[in-house]
Amino acid sequence: MQTPMPMPMPTDLPVDPTVLNRMSRRFRQFADQDGQDDPLYAVLARCMADDPRLCGLLAAAPSGQQLPVLLLAAIHDCVLDAEVPASALHAYYPTAGGTRLPDESLPEALLAFVHAHRDRLLHTVRTRSTQTNEVGRCGVLRVALQALMQRLDLGAQAPQPVALFDFGCSAGLNLSVQDYGYDDGWDLRPAVDPAAPTIRGTWRRSPPAGLRGPDRWRVTETLGVDLSPVEVSDERATRWLRACVWPHDAHRGERLGQALEWARHRPHRLISSQDGLQVLTDWVGSLPGPVLPVMINTWVLAYLDEEQRRSLTHRVTALIRERGLAWISAEAGKFAPVPVLPQGSGQEPPETTTLWTLHWRARQGECGTPLAWSHAHGKWMDWVTEEDDDI
Incomplete structure (x- = not known):
């Protein structure tokens, strides 16, 4: 050499x-x-x-x-x-x-x-910042939305209209969660169109059987906010998304390409803002009454400092109590907004593994619980919540 x-x-x-x-x-x-x-x-x-x-x-x-x-x-x-x-x-x-x-x-x-x-x-x-916009995470997101409906006792007779807000949205690809197909060995679901990607993953511990079946939710409104949203028609911007996918992960790269092509024909409204939570607050106030607002964030909190994370949790919790917002968070374990980390079935360190948590408004006030661990890109998923076992 x-x-x-x-x-x-x-x-x-x-x-x-x-x-x-x-x-x-x-x-x-x-x-x-x-x-x-x-x-x-x-x-x-x-x-x-x-x-x-x-x-x-x-x-x-x-x-x-x-x-x-x-x-x-x-x-x-x-x-x-x-x-x-x-x-x-x-x-x-x-x-x-x-x-x-x-x-x-x-x-x-x-x-x-x-x-x-x-x-x-x-x-x-x-x-630049890393903007993986990993649609593989939708494998847990769609089940988390189902669990939310169960806790709120909504959508059993007809799907509950949901307004989905992606905080740190990148290209907003996860806002198409209801369009994608799912092949996870637990609840097979075809995509709404052959052109839409199918999300494949494996459940280590499956969600409860009561969460299977037709979706109890229906996304009727979407909005994404990011410091630098990715315009799906911009070749240079989407090349950066492809660059954030690891070079030997051909399946993930192909799936991203499909999701980008799907978004080009069915784009979501994305906003650039330094204060995404103010955008969220204003948006929630503009929604029609029957629609349930749900905020999602995936691998965003790692890029905030401790004070910014505290402020975000405080402001989102206030929206849960005062406006009925629901919050689905998917972050590295050490940044998850729960006081105690649940036990996973694998040996992966919580620093590099995604913990999915759910927060909602109940009669007694704001409630929160961990739902599942998952691989950062959705290769495997591990349900940890026991409350749904008798659904």
């Missing part, structure tokens, strides 16, 4: 050893845990962890975005750009037609690529 070309330490980035050590630890942890789902990303993350010229680039991102997946997505976006000349690194990306598996030449190819596109990569990590 040849000696990698020299690449000077950027002078406009923090060079504090404490900062670099923190970035290095994050890449190493990613390689040992989440990165194991993709053979290329696991090796790239180890390369970055061992080289301050690489992991140091992540320090340019805003503090809430200093996550390994952001720099990996920035590189992937560059690889997917047809205007970027083919390089040795392209050969390792199946999404760019590459067939080469990680080998001893990969570190050199990575260094050369980063060196050639450093300014672009820095701009991307400074201005």
Whole structure:
């Protein structure tokens, strides 16, 4: 293996050893845990962890975005750009037609690529955020909506009209939850049209049988809010969504493509706002009386600081008490809005696993409960709530 070309330490980035050590630890942890789902990303993350010229680039991102997946997505976006000349690194990306598996030449190819596109990569990590918009999460979302109807005793005779609000919506693809098909070994459901994607996953512990059957809810209103919503007709913006999908996950990439194409013909209203909860408050006030407002958020709270998370919980809880809002949250366990984490059936750490929680207004006030754990992208699901066992 040849000696990698020299690449000077950027002078406009923090060079504090404490900062670099923190970035290095994050890449190493990613390689040992989440990165194991993709053979290329696991090796790239180890390369970055061992080289301050690489992991140091992540320090340019805003503090809430200093996550390994952001720099990996920035590189992937560059690889997917047809205007970027083919390089040795392209050969390792199946999404760019590459067939080469990680080998001893990969570190050199990575260094050369980063060196050639450093300014672009820095701009991307400074201005972008990861926006996976993972429709695989709809496998739990549709059951969570069914559980909500059961708790509110709604929709048994006719589906309850629901207004679905996606906080941190990206391209708003999860707002089409009722259109998708579901193949989960528990309650098979065809898509409303062959062109709509089918969400496949496996239940480790199934939801109660009483939650099977026809939907007790019907989405009649939708709205999404994001700092930077993705316009599905914008090729560059949707390329970023594809870049946020890991290169060896062909099924996930194909599913995203289907969901984007479906959204192009059935778009949802999306709003850019720095205060999405004010948008939610105004929107709830404009809804017709019979419609039940439901807010969903999926892997958003990790990008907020502690004070922002407290403020969000306080404001959403007030809307639950005062306006009858229901709240379905799908976040990493450590950010879940519940006091105690339920026991899962697997060994996955709660830091990298999604906990689904449900909050609603009951006669005694605001109520909340955990519903399920799931893989971050919906590959597996694990129902944990026992209250529904006798439905």
